[in-house]
Amino acid sequence: MKKINLGRHAVILILIVLWGIMFALNESFRTGANLGSILREASSTGIAALGMTFIIIMGDFDLSIGSMLAFAGMIMAGCMENMGIVPALIMGAAAGLVCGLINGIIIAYFRVPAFITTLGTYYSLRALAYIFNDANTIICTDTAFLKIGTGSIAGIPIPFLIFLVLAAVLAVILNRTTYGRHVRAMGNSEKACRISGIDTKKVKCAAFVLMGLCTAVSSVIVTARQACASPDVAANFHFDAITMVVLGGTKMTGGEGSIFNTVIAAVLYASVSNCLNLYHVDAQWQRVCMGLILLAAFSFDFIQKHFAGLRERSQKKTIQSI
C-alpha cells in the first residue's frame, strides 16, 4: 500500500475544512467580492513566499524582503512619474534583482550567514527607501497601473492570476530542471553537493536573485493596490512570507518543500485573517491566533512522526506476543 504523507496534504485539508465551515456559517464570507478579496490578499505576500520557498528549501532564509519591497516600490513609483509604466516596471524589477544579487553574493561568495546578511540589508534597504524621497509617500495615479492591483479578469483578481502563473513557472523550475534539483540537494547537504561538483555558490546566489525578482513583483502588486509607494510599507512582510512557506510544509531544515503547498498556504493564511476580520476579532487576539497557527504548522510534522513511531512499536509488540 502506498503510504500517504498526511503532513504533506494537511494544509489543503485545513483550507477545505475552513472554507467549508465559513461557507456554511457566514453569509458575508461566501460572497464573490469577499472571496476575491481573499485571493487578492493572498497574492501579494504569496508571490514573495514562492521565492522564499526556494530559499528555505536550500536551508536559508531572507529577512530583508519587506525592506526590499519598500525600496523597489519607491524606485518604481519614482520612475513612473517621468518615464511611464513599462520602464518603471523594468526599473522596479531591476531594483529587486540587484538587491537579491547583493544578498546572494555576500552570502554565497563571502560566506556570511544569511541571517546576518539579510538582517543587514533589512536595515539598509529600509533606510534607502526612506532616503529616496525624503521619507515621503509617492502617489501613483496611472489607472492602467492601478488596475494591476485592483482589477479582475473574469471575476478573478489580476494579482491572483499573476500569482498562479508565477507559481506554475517556479514549480516547473523546482521540480523539472537541473537547477531545481540542485536547490533541493543543497538543502540536504551543501557539502555533498560541493564534493559532487555542483557550483553551490552560483546555485545559492541565483536563488537569492530569484527571491529579489519575486519581491519586485510583490512590490508592483502592493504599490498598485495601495495607489502609492511609501517607505514604511510591509513591516512584517518577511514574517508573513516565512509563515506561509512553513505552513505549506516546507521544512526549515531544508531539502523538502512544494510550491503548490505554498500557494495553498498563502490562500489559507489570507482566509484565516479574513475570517478573523469578519468576526471582528480584536487585533491582539488575531496575532495570538496567527502565532498559534505558526506553532501548529511547525509541530505538525513532529506530532505525525511521533505517532508513526508509536504505531510501529505497538505493531512490533503484537508480533512478539504472537
Next chain:
Amino acid sequence: MKNLKKLLAVVLMVLLAMQAAACGSSEEKKETGSESSASSNESQSSETESSQDSKGVIAYSCYNMSWEYYVTLAQGVKEAAEAAGYEYVEHDQQSDQSLMIQGCTDLLNQDIACLVLTPCKPEAAASIYELAQEKGIPVILADIGTEASGYLACLKSDNYDGGVLAGNYVLDNLTDAQSKKAAMITVDPSNTNIVRSDGFKDTLEAGGWTIAAELSGQSEPDIAYSCMQDIITANPDVEVVFCSNDPMAISASQAVADAGLTPGEDVKVIGYDAQSNVFEPIENGTVLGTVAQDPYGMGEGAVDCFLKNLNGEELTFDDEETKTIYTDQWIIDAANAAEYK
C-alpha cells in the same frame, strides 16, 4: 492510511454538522416543518428580533487601538452609534497600511451602514473609497484627512492651529525668556501631523524666538528621548521644547531630568493630545502643558454626520473643498489640568 481515513471521516462529519446547524439558524426563513426544527426555530426568531432592533452596523477602522487617543475616539463612535440604534464594530489597522486596506475591504464586503475611518496612511485610502462608492456605503474620516476625494466628511483638529495655540501660550507665559531658543521633536516626516510643529514654529518665529533644532522623534517616546539628549548637548540654552505628541513630551522631560537639568525650569516641554498619563507631569510641573484635542467629539460627530446625511440634511463644513469640519482644541496646563483629568 487508516488514520488518514479516520481523520477525513471526522472532518466530513464536522462539516455536515456545521452545515446542518447553519441551515437551521440563518437564512432559510421559510420553515421546513420537521420535528427537530423546534429548537432552531426559537433561535431563529430571537435572531430576527435582534436584527430588527439594530438598524445596521457602523464600523470604525482605527489607526492603532493601542493609543489611548483612538480608544477615546472609538468610544465616541460607539456610544453615538448605539444611541442611534446601530450596532458597532471596530477594526484595528495597527499602523499598517496593508492591514488598513484589507480590514476596510472586509468591512465593506459585509454591507455595513457606514464606515468611520482614521487612515494610518491617507494616501493609500483611495481604493477604499472606490469600493465604498461601488457599494453605496458612506465613509467618514475622523482625525486624519486625505487628498483623494470620495468621503462624506472629515472631522479633525486643525493641527496647524493647535501648533499656533501652543506657540501663543509660550509667547504669553514665558515673557521672561532669555535665550528665546526653542526646539521641536516632531512626528514621522511623512505624517500629516507635521503641520503641528509648523504652526508652533511660525508663531514663535513671528514672536522673535529662534528654532534651534527640529528633530524627528518618529512618534516614538524612546526615539524622542535620544532626540532630547542630542538637543541639550547641541543647545544647552534651549528653553522650550515642543513635542508633537504626549508620550514624546513625557520622555523628553525625562531626558531633561536625566541630563541633570530641571524640567519645567531649565527646559520647558509642551506636548500634544492631552493623554491621561500627561496630567501627572503637568500637575507636578515637569511638562508645561499640552494641546488638548477632542477625539470623543470627533467620533460622536462622525456618526452625527452620517445620520444627518441619511435624513437628507445639508452638512456644514469649515472647509468646503476638503469637506472638513474642525473640532475643538484648547491648552491644558497646571492651572486647569484637574478639570480635564
